[in-house]
Amino acid sequence: MEDYMTDKQFTTILEMVKMILEGCKDLEEANEKVDKLLESQKAEIKKRTKNKRGLLFC
Numbered sequence: 001m002e003d004y005m006t007d008k009q010f011t012t013i014l015e016m017v018k019m020i021l022e023g024c025k026d027l028e029e030a031n032e033k034v035d036k037l038l039e040s041q042k043a044e045i046k047k048r049t050k051n052k053r054g055l056l057f058c
Contacts (some may be wrong), residue, residue: 005013020037024030 020033021030023031
């Protein structure tokens with residue numbers, strides 16, 4: 001099955017990218033911001049997917 005992105009989803013993603021890039025002096029700073037967001041998102045997903053025994057479901 002193929003997944004398709006709607007125009008609204010695409011627009012939302014581009015708006016979020018624009019917010020991340022605002023205020024960045026260079027590409028390195030933008031990469032650091034994105035990396036921090038990815039790390040925090042991964043931590044949040046891990047936290048939500050732990051069961052009562054502390055095991056992760058993948």
